[in-house]
Amino acid sequence: MLQSRYLLSGLGLSLMIATLPAHAAGLSSEHKAFGKTNDGTPVEQYILRNSHGLQATVITYGATLQSLKVPDKNGKAEDIVLGFDDVQGYQAGTAYFGATIGRYGNRLAGGAFKLDGKSYQVPKNDGPNSLHGGTQGFDKHVWKAQPSKGKDSVGVTLTYLSKDGEMGFPGNMKTEVTYSLTENNELRIEYKASTDKPTVLNLTNHSYFNLAGAGNGDVLQQLATLHASHYTPIDGTLIPTGELAPVAGTPMDFTHPTAIGKNIKADHPQLKFAEPKQGGFDFNWALDAKGDVSQLAADVSDPQSGRRLQLYTSEPGVQFYTSNFLDGTVKGKAGKVYSHWGAFTLETQHYPDSPNQANFPSTRLDPGKTYTQHTVFKFSAQ
Numbered sequence: 488m489l490q491s492r493y494l495l496s497g498l499g500l501s502l503m504i505a506t507l508p509a510h511a512a513g514l515s516s517e518h519k520a521f522g523k524t525n526d527g528t529p530v531e532q533y534i535l536r537n538s539h540g541l542q543a544t545v546i547t548y549g550a551t552l553q554s555l556k557v558p559d560k561n562g563k564a565e566d567i568v569l570g571f572d573d574v575q576g577y578q579a580g581t582a583y584f585g586a587t588i589g590r591y592g593n594r595l596a597g598g599a600f601k602l603d604g605k606s607y608q609v610p611k612n613d614g615p616n617s618l619h620g621g622t623q624g625f626d627k628h629v630w631k632a633q634p635s636k637g638k639d640s641v642g643v644t645l646t647y648l649s650k651d652g653e654m655g656f657p658g659n660m661k662t663e664v665t666y667s668l669t670e671n672n673e674l675r676i677e678y679k680a681s682t683d684k685p686t687v688l689n690l691t692n693h694s695y696f697n698l699a700g701a702g703n704g705d706v707l708q709q710l711a712t713l714h715a716s717h718y719t720p721i722d723g724t725l726i727p728t729g730e731l732a733p734v735a736g737t738p739m740d741f742t743h744p745t746a747i748g749k750n751i752k753a754d755h756p757q758l759k760f761a762e763p764k765q766g767g768f769d770f771n772w773a774l775d776a777k778g779d780v781s782q783l784a785a786d787v788s789d790p791q792s793g794r795r796l797q798l799y800t801s802e803p804g805v806q807f808y809t810s811n812f813l814d815g816t817v818k819g820k821a822g823k824v825y826s827h828w829g830a831f832t833l834e835t836q837h838y839p840d841s842p843n844q845a846n847f848p849s850t851r852l853d854p855g856k857t858y859t860q861h862t863v864f865k866f867s868a869q
């Protein structure tokens with residue numbers, strides 16, 4: 488259509504571009520080999536680009552966002568997510584850099600839950616609890632992928648079949664994750680899932696952002712706003728107490744732009760639970776938008792580079808985690824070292840341990856129903 492319109496009308500190219508759908512104007516994608524797992528399974532990478540210099544790379548190992556290049560206020564693009572240059576890094580990694588998390592994101596107390604009177608057990612991999620789906624979650628599998636195209640976006644759709652009984656969860660669960668990049672500088676992540684037996688699920692993306700660039704120091708001076716007047720306090724094993732507590736008057740109050748480092752070392756028992764030595768954030772905030780994807784959920788900016796990230800989500804909660812477990816021993820892309828507090832995550836989710844918490848929104852999925860989740864990361868620079 489582009490060609491025939493152009494030839495027939497004889498209009499100038501700039502006018503043509505303004506009137507064309509965005510994908511024709513400047514969006515492109517390509518895919519190629521990324522490497523092989525230790526057992527020889529090929530892993531592919533999908534590279535999505537827009538005309539404003541944004542570039543997202545997704546690999547089929549863990550349906551992982553491997554890199555995200557975003558221009559700063561001077562137009563200089565830098566990779567702002569932590570990760571590795573090869574599959575082996577991801578296979579050996581324990582920090583879930585950029586991965587799709589499932590079947591149950593965040594923690595299940597004792598790795599256990601009950602459904603219709605029956606007990607299920609997920610392998611424990613976080614002290615007494617299970618974390619991010621157990622010892623081999625969705626992040627440690629190679630997904631199938633195909634390019635996708637929306638009205639105003641380019642993308643990749645990844646699928647994974649989690650078998651009945653895998654990591655203790657009931658039901659064959661078909662999972663689909665679509666990453667798309669738009670000309671409005673949005674990276675959209677859309678999830679779908681269905682099951683043939685009642686099950687529980689909590690899917691999320693575990694990108695670690697540093698708006699100054701991955702491996703360029705810590706994020707303590709970056710300004711975070713979380714549109715959440717409540718959070719779910721935790722016990723010493725990071726399991727929610729079940730309470731929804733007001734953030735007002737606590738270091739968890741990010742209702743106005745606040746430097747991430749401002750209160751990170753505050754003498755508050757919750758911060759000590761999250762990071763016993765120096766303090767840190769690792770909590771689920773209950774978003775005021777309550778799953779309304781059109782409302783701003785979070786907003787983080789870096790005064791130095793001018794980069795800004797705005798978050799929108801259909802999920803009721805977000806885990807804001809300040810990389811408390813990174814200790815400068817992990818070497819990532821281009822040999823850069825990822826320091827303590829070297830990034831933050833915004834894991835959009837249902838609340839942790841929901842299957843064991845009667846007053847939290849349900850994470851149950853029944854046969855015949857489709858689970859959906861929609862999260863948007865929008866970027867700009869000032």
Ligand code: GLA
Pocket residue numbers: 581582583593618725769806808812832834
């Ligand atoms: C989530 C958890 C953290 C930590 C990271 C992965 O953010 O809440 O406690 O386990 O994942 O390292």
